[in-house]
Amino acid sequence: MKKLITFLERLEEKKIYYKLNKVRDAIMVEIAIPGERWEVEFFADGNVEVEKFISNAEILGEEELEQLFLDCD
Template identity: 55%
Template structure:
């Protein structure tokens, strides 16, 4: 089990690394007690969640390079809306 101070230090070091490399990020909270760092770089999107009691979860979403048109907007809303 990671200590809270270690988790916070790991989050801080990751954010400093992103800043030093001029990589834009956003912070969010999706799960209770966790801090999510959302990063968008060309061709990829990263979600990195830091927890107070364990190491981070890292998800990487890669683009296949296809660029679609406005006809996809209706489908996106229909597929993922309530």
């Protein structure tokens, strides 16, 4: 729990926006910064997992929205 609190305090010091969520048996911190989205999971056993999603900076049109639903079939 201390790791999570310390991490959240650091985000707040830098004024980095985050959301908290419960996923599986962990607390997930979802972070959005320009061009990136991070998912940081803090588990009860002290383990921390980090996943980063980095934009390729390609801007797509509205027609791309339909692809979202096609990809989820």
